[in-house]
Amino acid sequence: LEERLRVLSEATRAFAEATRDPQALLDVIARRLGELVGDLCVIRAVTEDGAWLESTGAAYHRNPELLEATRQLMMSGRQRVGEGISGRVAATGQAILTPRISPAAFVASSEPKYRPFLEQLGVTSSMTLPLLCAGKVVGVANLMRCGRDEPYSSADLDFVASLAEHAALAIGNARSYAAERAARNAAEKASLALREAEIRFARLYESGIVGILVAHLGGRVVEINDTLLGIIGYAREEVLSDGFAWVALTPPEYRPADRRTVERLSESGVGGLREKEYIRKDGTRAPVLVGSAMLQDEGTLTISVVLDLTERKATLALVDQLQRDRAADAKFRALLESAPDAMVIVDAEGAIVLTNGQVETQFGYTAAELTGQPIEILIPERFRAAHPGHRNAYFGSPGIRPMGARLELYGRRKNGSEFPIEVSLSPLQTEDGLLVSSTIRDITERKQADQQRANLAAIVESSDDAIIAKTLAGVVSSWNPSAERLFGYSAAEIIGKSIALIVPPDREAQLTATLTQVGAGAVQHFDTVRRRKDGSLVDVSLTISPVRDAAGHVVGISKVARDITERKRAERELARAKDAAEAASRELEAFSYSVAHDLRAPLRGMNGFARLLLDGYADKFDAEGQDWLQEIVFNAKKMGGLIDALLSLSRVTRSELRREVVDLSAMARKVATDLSATEPGRSCSWIIQDSLQAQLDPNLARALLENLLGNAWKFTAKSPAACIELGVDERDGVPAFRVRDNGAGFDMAFASKLFAPFQRLHTTHEFPGTGIGLATVQRIVSRHGGRVWAEGAVNMGACFFFSLPSQTSGASA
Amino acid sequence: MTKTILLVEDNMSDEKLTVLAFRQSKIENEIAVVRDGAEALEYLLGTASGQVTRDLPALVLLDLNLPRVSGLEVLRRLRADERTKLLPVVILTASKEDEDLINGYSLGANAYVRKPVEFLQFVEAARTLGLFWLLLNERPPTPNS
Numbered sequence: 001l002e003e004r005l006r007v008l009s010e011a012t013r014a015f016a017e018a019t020r021d022p023q024a025l026l027d028v029i030a031r032r033l034g035e036l037v038g039d040l041c042v043i044r045a046v047t048e049d050g051a052w053l054e055s056t057g058a059a060y061h062r063n064p065e066l067l068e069a070t071r072q073l074m075m076s077g078r079q080r081v082g083e084g085i086s087g088r089v090a091a092t093g094q095a096i097l098t099p100r101i102s103p104a105a106f107v108a109s110s111e112p113k114y115r116p117f118l119e120q121l122g123v124t125s126s127m128t129l130p131l132l133c134a135g136k137v138v139g140v141a142n143l144m145r146c147g148r149d150e151p152y153s154s155a156d157l158d159f160v161a162s163l164a165e166h167a168a169l170a171i172g173n174a175r176s177y178a179a180e181r182a183a184r185n186a187a188e189k190a191s192l193a194l195r196e197a198e199i200r201f202a203r204l205y206e207s208g209i210v211g212i213l214v215a216h217l218g219g220r221v222v223e224i225n226d227t228l229l230g231i232i233g234y235a236r237e238e239v240l241s242d243g244f245a246w247v248a249l250t251p252p253e254y255r256p257a258d259r260r261t262v263e264r265l266s267e268s269g270v271g272g273l274r275e276k277e278y279i280r281k282d283g284t285r286a287p288v289l290v291g292s293a294m295l296q297d298e299g300t301l302t303i304s305v306v307l308d309l310t311e312r313k314a315t316l317a318l319v320d321q322l323q324r325d326r327a328a329d330a331k332f333r334a335l336l337e338s339a340p341d342a343m344v345i346v347d348a349e350g351a352i353v354l355t356n357g358q359v360e361t362q363f364g365y366t367a368a369e370l371t372g373q374p375i376e377i378l379i380p381e382r383f384r385a386a387h388p389g390h391r392n393a394y395f396g397s398p399g400i401r402p403m404g405a406r407l408e409l410y411g412r413r414k415n416g417s418e419f420p421i422e423v424s425l426s427p428l429q430t431e432d433g434l435l436v437s438s439t440i441r442d443i444t445e446r447k448q449a450d451q452q453r454a455n456l457a458a459i460v461e462s463s464d465d466a467i468i469a470k471t472l473a474g475v476v477s478s479w480n481p482s483a484e485r486l487f488g489y490s491a492a493e494i495i496g497k498s499i500a501l502i503v504p505p506d507r508e509a510q511l512t513a514t515l516t517q518v519g520a521g522a523v524q525h526f527d528t529v530r531r532r533k534d535g536s537l538v539d540v541s542l543t544i545s546p547v548r549d550a551a552g553h554v555v556g557i558s559k560v561a562r563d564i565t566e567r568k569r570a571e572r573e574l575a576r577a578k579d580a581a582e583a584a585s586r587e588l589e590a591f592s593y594s595v596a597h598d599l600r601a602p603l604r605g606m607n608g609f610a611r612l613l614l615d616g617y618a619d620k621f622d623a624e625g626q627d628w629l630q631e632i633v634f635n636a637k638k639m640g641g642l643i644d645a646l647l648s649l650s651r652v653t654r655s656e657l658r659r660e661v662v663d664l665s666a667m668a669r670k671v672a673t674d675l676s677a678t679e680p681g682r683s684c685s686w687i688i689q690d691s692l693q694a695q696l697d698p699n700l701a702r703a704l705l706e707n708l709l710g711n712a713w714k715f716t717a718k719s720p721a722a723c724i725e726l727g728v729d730e731r732d733g734v735p736a737f738r739v740r741d742n743g744a745g746f747d748m749a750f751a752s753k754l755f756a757p758f759q760r761l762h763t764t765h766e767f768p769g770t771g772i773g774l775a776t777v778q779r780i781v782s783r784h785g786g787r788v789w790a791e792g793a794v795n796m797g798a799c800f801f802f803s804l805p806s807q808t809s810g811a812s813a
Numbered sequence: 814m815t816k817t818i819l820l821v822e823d824n825m826s827d828e829k830l831t832v833l834a835f836r837q838s839k840i841e842n843e844i845a846v847v848r849d850g851a852e853a854l855e856y857l858l859g860t861a862s863g864q865v866t867r868d869l870p871a872l873v874l875l876d877l878n879l880p881r882v883s884g885l886e887v888l889r890r891l892r893a894d895e896r897t898k899l900l901p902v903v904i905l906t907a908s909k910e911d912e913d914l915i916n917g918y919s920l921g922a923n924a925y926v927r928k929p930v931e932f933l934q935f936v937e938a939a940r941t942l943g944l945f946w947l948l949l950n951e952r953p954p955t956p957n958s
Contacts, residue, residue, distance in 0.1 A: 609830075
């Protein structure tokens with residue numbers, strides 16, 4: 001008992017010290033109870049909300065192993081109030097004493113997870129007490145007697161209960177202390193936070209970055225910082241004075257939005273951000289961004305943050321301007337590049353500022369090579385010295401104008417070559433001062449075209465033909481000197497007038513038709529008659545052609561008129577000559593016809609009656625008289641032959657030529673057969689080459705062969721081994737047909753007389769003939785455009801050749 | 814139907830020679846002679862007013878070169894007339910022109926004989942003509958018979 005009292009007094013003392021360390025107090029109590037009451041003591045606190053037994057607490061057993069096991073068990077999990085013995089005690093606040101416990105039954109009744117431990121522990125008696133503080137269970141103490149049969153007594157219970165009061169008080173005190181300290185800490189923290197917020201706000205307030213305004217919803221200003229005063233340009237006294245109307249700072253156009261913001265503020269406490277303007281004291285406007293919020297949940301105080309946007313707006317405007325400038329620059333560039341001509345921009349000093357791509361193409365310099373160079377780099381050396389003078393003169397009085405009017409201007413390429421150019425200048429007023437933009441056009445092609453035009457114009461001017469241009473409606477637009485000479489109108493008189501002026505009235509329909517046809521694109525060429533200014537008519541040959549534009553549309557008419565008076569006269573003379581020739585030919589035909597009919601009739605009479613005398617009256621004539629009658633008969637007959645030969649010769653000349661391919665070989669054989677038949681007693685060998693062909697009139701070809709072969713036949717009559725041959729040679733590159741015989745031949749001295757009519761180299765008595773045959777041969781050959789000749793010698797035979805124009809004769813292969 | 818030969822010939826010498834040539838060829842048919850084309854037409858077709866009174870000849874020897882109406886015209890008219898379109902007509906002329914030959918045959922001449930200068934040839938021609946046209950040739954039936 002003494003020991004217990006001593007423990008109590010110790011505990012009381014310890015409690016006083018344990019206020020700051022409740023765990024240490026609980027450890028002391030657990031140890032003392034374990035030592036004095038024995039054997040195991042476990043103390044656990046109940047959570048503030050009274051729902052759980054905490055897993056921490058204090059425990060004691062003199063066996064360190066069991067103590068450790070106990071702690072492990074405690075820490076394995078907190079225990080719900082109301083469950084188990086400890087839970088029940090915590091729930092009810094009533095201690096439970098179980099003096100005697102069968103250790104085996106105790107193990108069996110406990111939860112499985114505790115069983116091994118409890119077996120080892122060997123509990124024989126137990127008591128469980130609530131730790132009560134201010135009527136509230138703040139913890140539970142368990143005491144168990146282990147391994148000895150010494151049940152707890154009520155005295156034990158009382159002792160433990162008295163100690164438990166101390167423990168409960170200690171827990172309660174410790175809790176109160178902790179709560180108080182936590183509250184103090186929180187307060188300290190809160191006051192610190194407030195102070196920091198104040199400091200932050202003050203920094204913001206004084207930072208000069210944002211304007212800050214505290215004002216009533218109605219507009220009365222309570223507080224305003226220097227920044228905002230700076231934005232609006234008022235002094236604080238003015239703003240805070242009673243008569244100051246804050247609303248008046250807002251321009252009327254922003255007031256509806258302000259009113260909506262006030263509504264939102266009243267409804268939700270936050271007004272949101274909005275851009276607006278304030279009217280400064282000096283009347284200018286200050287662009288601002290404003291955000292407002294109600295300062296308190298109740299009341300009308302608002303706080304607004306105002307950002308000055310002046311600089312930002314200026315920056316934006318600048319950016320915008322820059323973008324516009326860049327776009328303008330790009331546009332200018334594009335314009336420059338899209339120009340069909342080279343463009344060079346120079347400054348007042350003549351330095352090249354800008355060039356476009358055409359410059360590169362035309363001059364061969366890149367833009368980089370030219371920029372900064374004097375413009376004279378693009379000018380031929382011989383003009384360079386004078387150029388700065390011209391340039392300065394232009395800068396002195398700039399205006400849009402062509403450069404060097406009436407002068408031939410030349411550009412100089414990088415490679416030194418020159419080309420004709422046309423330049424126009426225009427001043428360009430820029431921020432960098434006056435620039436001059438020169439547009440340079442390469443006029444090489446135009447020059448060439450001009451030259452060509454000049455050449456053509458010269459040709460037109462000097463042409464012997466009248467060359468006239470007119471519109472599709474026939475209005476004269478160009479009239480050359482030859483037209484003046486031909487028609488008598490000067491260019492000045494007729495240009496602008498209708499071409500009908502030179503058209504005789506009876507040909508006006510022809511004029512209309514021609515204009516229509518040429519207008520449709522057809523070239524007209526015809527001979528006609530035109531009227532001179534003096535009314536006389538002139539024969540002209542006209543070529544009227546459409547004039548087309550680049551797209552191929554007929555836009556005008558060109559007319560070339562040639563004076564064909566001479567030609568017409570010549571034609572008329574020719575026609576007269578032809579008529580005369582035809583008349584002569586008709587006369588010749590009539591003559592031939594009369595020769596055939598009328599000249600033969602008397603011959604027939606002479607021959608017939610002489611023959612009748614010889615037949616019926618022979619006895620009345622002596623031998624000489626009969627011989628003379630024979631002469632009459634013979635001569636009449638001979639004259640008949642001559643007439644027939646003449647007729648055949650004239651027929652050769654008159655008949656129409658009808659060319660076709662003639663088989664001369666076949667034709668010659670036929671003639672040979674006919675000739676042989678006339679004198680069956682004669683022997684003659686005919687050698688006729690095969691496949692001789694020529695383009696000839698078949699009738700004349702037959703006459704030709706009859707004459708040539710007939711001649712040969714005639715002149716070989718006295719040859720014992722007559723041989724007549726038809727073949728082809730080549731003379732001067734063309735085939736020459738030949739008819740060769742081995743007959744009487746002729747003296748080459750008389751060769752020229754062979755082909756003349758009525759020329760004979762033999763007497764009729766030697767070889768009969770009319771002297772017409774070879775003349776006929778020559779006419780036939782010459783009518784076909786060919787040539788005939790002969791070779792021969794007296795008694796050595798003759799050879800007659802005839803050749804025809806190439807492609808018309810030959811031996812087929 | 815007679816065996817008369819009608820000779821249309823303007824040249825008196827030729828007329829005599831022709832008649833003599835026929836006689837020498839022993840052709841004894843009666844030979845009627847007219848001097849030009851108009852007479853020939855009148856002889857064969859009658860006048861415009863009156864009818865033909867005499868019979869058609871067995872053969873007509875027609876010269877081409879005739880006064881008033883040409884031989885070819887006579888032939889054309891004869892061939893156009895139903896009565897004489899089949900009448901044997903031999904052209905007997907000095908012309909050897911192709912044109913005359915072609916025209917003569919085109920208009921329906923039965924033969925074309927050129928008068929030769931040599932009388933003996935003429936006699937031979939007359940004999941042949943007479944033989945052929947008067948003896949050998951079968952005449953077409955005449956419309957009158």
